[in-house]
Amino acid sequence: MNGLPAGVRPRLDLMHALLLPGALFALFVAAPLGALLWRAAAGGDLLASVQKPLVRDALRLSLATSLLTLVVVVALGTPLAYVLARARFPGKRLLDTLIDLPIVLPPVVAGVALLMAFGRRGVFGGLLRGLGIELAFTTTAVIIxxxxxxxxxxxxxxxxxxxxxxxxxxxxxxxxxxxxVRTFFRVTLPLARPAVLGGVVLCWARALSEFGATMMFAGNFSGVTQTMPLAVMSAMESDLFAALALAVILLAASFVVLLLFRIAGGRGE
Amino acid sequence: MSEPAGLTVDIAARLGGFQLRARFQVGRELIVLFGHSGSGKSLTLRAIAGLLRPDAGCISLGGQPLFDAARGIDLPPQRRGAGLVVQQHALFPHLSVRDNAGFALSGLPAAERRARVSRLLEVLGIAGLAERRPDQLSGGQAQRVALARALAPRPRLLLLDEPFSALDSAIRVGLRRELARMQRELDLTTVFVTHDLREAYHLADRVAVFDRGQVLQTGTRDEVFDRPNSARVAELTEVRNIWRGQVVADRGGTAVDLGALTLRATTALPVGAVVDVCIRPERVLLLRPDRPGTETPRDTVVLARIVDEIAHGAVYTLFFRIERSNAAGHDVEVDVPAHPYEVMGVRHRRDWALAFPREAVHVMAGE
Structure with a gap:
């Protein structure tokens, strides 16, 4: 058909050409995940692995800590988010930046910083010990x-x-x-709900996958601070199949999170 | 100064470079805050609602202070008992019409809330829309819901900020009539902000004319529209015929010398005073120039020629140049209804006599 305006066909050709690198990248993402699932499936009974103490403890600890984290974040973060959205005050931009900093900070650095603040020899360590509180290398530290x-x-x-x-x-x-207060719950929150739920989902996913800061500040003690990502690393040395089972569970959780995020955002396709 | 049943506003506020100085009083009636956009009328309304805190002055309703800078009183909007309706309706998008209208009534038992909301929706002619969401409503319907929502808690004061300005003119007129009816029935103090002169004419018991943050004049509708206190108010209220002149003696009475024309007018200002004089275009009379005896001792009659005209449908605006004038454009605007325009054959005759009835000519002290 020569009736098409000039330029339409070349652009279609360009789209085809772009498909190749695109497909390569999709393969690059899919291949390791596929390999993980295949090896996990080939290795035997996944359900039996979940029964192993290492896996079960890590699963329970991860669920408990990440949900508690969520409660703390929502309880303290919601008023802060509202103030940042509505109020104008000096130093607001600074506070804004400070709050966002952990997003880009390497988690290991966050862990070291927490240790320097609340560790046994940390800046506030003496004060906490005086109150009879020990934080570092406890389940509380995982949540922190x-x-x-x-x-x-x-x-x-x-x-x-x-x-x-x-x-x-x-x-x-x-x-x-x-x-x-009632206006917040009857007007603001319902209207902001998609965004807020999206935040909840992302926050939970980030808490569930947390590794570096936990390793530094809470350590890797089975049943106390060994969450699933830490358990995966430990299991890799002793029980590959347990590691695979945990990895598959985390992968499934990630997938569910993404799905929830799409639904919360109301823009799912 | 204080009238127990009404609203008294006397406030000053500075917002950036804008200086607001609003002062007026109104009983259980409807006052229109009239002026161009940016003249401070909406800010004044927000201050009454408690959404904007003035720097000085006081606001009181029924003798009770809502705001008093000197005494440190500043009631939150929740405790002012003022219902507010704004131009963009601002309905809660996540709630049905019924829940929007009943939003303020959450403290009431469910049955009573339901009954009250149903009655209001019925009165406003939107009972059939109770389960709809705001995005399923037309502009006029949404504004009715907004009115129902504001009236549901039985406010002492109704504040309306250009509520009908975004609507089509037919819907606007219908809603205006309904508001006028409800206002009379509910016996509320109502403050209505608009820049639409016809709307102001239709609804106002009283008018406050705003200009650049100042209230230039307040009074009953007829006081303000027929007897503006300055050329600026006359201009804002679209009098359209405003001239500068000087008071002269005239056959034992007074007149105003405008140069091309001397207008007989009643004024207490002394001979020689510089004044502004105005007459509404619909108050000027059109006479056949060949008819004898049109000259009366009371009124001024002059010969004039039509230099231009605009048809508005029901009314024609005629632009006249007075015979002895050497003005470049026109001197006088006259509004003539379509029927006399046809009957008198204005289309085919350009030379006329204009009569300025003495009682319609209004004299204002010049600045």
């Missing part, structure tokens, strides 16, 4: 490490969500006699 690295993902998303809600709607609620 997870909160530190995962909170920015939630706070950032929630802030953007709250910003997207028209202030006029809140003001309308005030003139209707509804308190600020």
């Amino acid at each position: 490490a997870q909160v530190f690295v995962s909170a920015p993902f939630y706070i950032r998303a929630a802030k953007v969500g709250f910003q997207s809600v028209d202030v006029t709607l809140e003001q309308m609620a005030y003139t209707l006699g509804v308190s600020r």
